[in-house]
Amino acid sequence: MSANPTIFDRQLLRARQERARALGPETFLLDRTAADLGERLSTVLRRFDRVVDLGTPTDAVRRVLAASGKIGSIVAAEPTADRLGMPLSVAADEEALPFADGALDLVVSALALQFVNDLPGTLIQIRRALKADGLLLAALIGGDSLIELREAFAEAESEIEGGISPRVAPFADVRELGALLQRADFALPVVDRDRLTVRYDSGLSLMRDLRRMGATNILHDRRRTPLKRATLARAAEIYARRFADVDGRVRATFEIVWLAGWAPHESQQKPLKPGSAARRLADALGAKEISTGEKARQ
Numbered sequence: 560m561s562a563n564p565t566i567f568d569r570q571l572l573r574a575r576q577e578r579a580r581a582l583g584p585e586t587f588l589l590d591r592t593a594a595d596l597g598e599r600l601s602t603v604l605r606r607f608d609r610v611v612d613l614g615t616p617t618d619a620v621r622r623v624l625a626a627s628g629k630i631g632s633i634v635a636a637e638p639t640a641d642r643l644g645m646p647l648s649v650a651a652d653e654e655a656l657p658f659a660d661g662a663l664d665l666v667v668s669a670l671a672l673q674f675v676n677d678l679p680g681t682l683i684q685i686r687r688a689l690k691a692d693g694l695l696l697a698a699l700i701g702g703d704s705l706i707e708l709r710e711a712f713a714e715a716e717s718e719i720e721g722g723i724s725p726r727v728a729p730f731a732d733v734r735e736l737g738a739l740l741q742r743a744d745f746a747l748p749v750v751d752r753d754r755l756t757v758r759y760d761s762g763l764s765l766m767r768d769l770r771r772m773g774a775t776n777i778l779h780d781r782r783r784t785p786l787k788r789a790t791l792a793r794a795a796e797i798y799a800r801r802f803a804d805v806d807g808r809v810r811a812t813f814e815i816v817w818l819a820g821w822a823p824h825e826s827q828q829k830p831l832k833p834g835s836a837a838r839r840l841a842d843a844l845g846a847k848e849i850s851t852g853e854k855a856r857q
Contacts (some may be wrong), residue, residue, distance in 0.1 A: 565779045567674050569654075571852030572777045573638065575727035576616055579773035580844060585618055588755075588772065592669045592698045593619035595753070597627060598818070600667075600696060605695070611636050613685070616773065624667070631664075653681055658688040665689075668697040669813075671777045674777065682743035692759035692824035695745065701752055701814030702732045707802045708794075708811065711762060719787065736818055745820025746827050753815045758808045762798030763791075765811050772825070 579585075593615075606630035612620050624630045636651035651657050653668075655673050666685050675681050685695050716723050733750050740748035759765045769775055802809045820826060822851075 564676070566657050566676050568777050568781075569652075569674065569676070571676055572773070575775055575777060577771035579771050584617070584767045584773070588813060589615070589619050589670055592753070593623045593816075595815075596620055596667060596669060596685070596696060596698060597623035597818070600624070600627060600629070603629075603694065607631065609659065609663050610665040610667065611633065611663055611688075612636070613651075613656075613666055613668040614698075615667075616671065617671040620667055624852075641659050656681075660687045661690045662848050663688050663690065663726045665692050666693075666695045666697075670698060670700060672697055673699040678741060682745075686745055686820075686822060687742045687844050688756065689822040692826065693822040695818065695820050697818045698734070699816045699818065701816040703754065703812060703814040706812055707755035707798060708762065708765065710801065711794045711798040712790075713799050715790050719790045719793055733816060736816060737841045738760050740818060740820045744823065745822075746823040748820040750819075751817050753817070755813045755815065757811045757813060758804065759811060760808060762795040764808055765809070796851055812843075831846060 578805055590826075606629045606726075610624065610630050610633045612624070612633060613636045618635070621633050621635060624633055632647060636656070637648050637649040637652075638650065638652045649657065653672060654677055666689060672678060672681065682695075689695065713723050720786065735747060737750040740750065757765075759768070766775075798809055799807075
């Protein structure tokens with residue numbers, strides 16, 4: 560039996576993503592994230608010859624990378640078999656990577672890794688697949704996303720159904736992700752976040768967009784009975800009451816958390832060892848040094 564808990568129903572995730580493509584996907588969040596990824600990569604003054612786009616649901620990231628002029632070949636790692644007709648694609652699940660150790664210069668991923676059950680294991684696999692001084696640059700949905708929707712559904716279900724069903728995924732926060740990068744042996748790890756507020760005509764409009772993003776509930780422990788119409792209507796009422804602006808439109812928060820880390824290489828900067836400073840801090844500040852136990856005079 561696996562030691563890792565099953566948080567997400569990944570088979571259902573793929574079905575929901577395919578449904579979104581059939582409906583006509585809503586891609587504004589992915590498109591924005593891809594553009595931001597391109598800007599972040601533009602600050603790195605080097606070329607990456609072998610690149611993998613891991614799990615990104617559209618080709619938005621690959622289009623941005625191809626236009627950057629600093630990328631060699633880009634391989635799409637895509638678990639859905641019927642989409643493997645894309646140029647340079649490979650069947651791969653984010654939880655079981657098929658790449659050899661030290662094979663890649665760059666791994667990118669946009670809004671996919673938040674649905675991995677074993678994120679620490681995936682980061683370790685990515686780290687192993689990178690060459691020395693190779694880079695991981697990924698964006699995940701953060702823990703403050705859709706807080707408004709979470710509150711509205713929690714209150715509605717408590718009132719009407721006598722209990723709360725898990726509906727919004729327990730995404731990792733910034734501090735946890737920084738620790739995971741270090742645990743996976745990435746050098747120079749950086750984690751930061753970007754908050755985006757999107758306005759909708761109603762909470763129902765937001766839910767329709769989430770459906771077209773393939774981002775509806777895929778939690779393994781979700782309630783399996785259909786959502787009651789009364790609960791949905793009540794959640795929409797609560798949403799409008801709590802989170803509407805003066806013009807009647809409602810707010811929805813999306814948090815994007817960015818991960819960056821390098822496979823270790825001897826050329827990278829390293830922190831100084833304790834006691835190795837050539838000059839005392841007190842001398843640099845022009846201050847008098849007070850020994851341990853000595854109380855400064857008032």
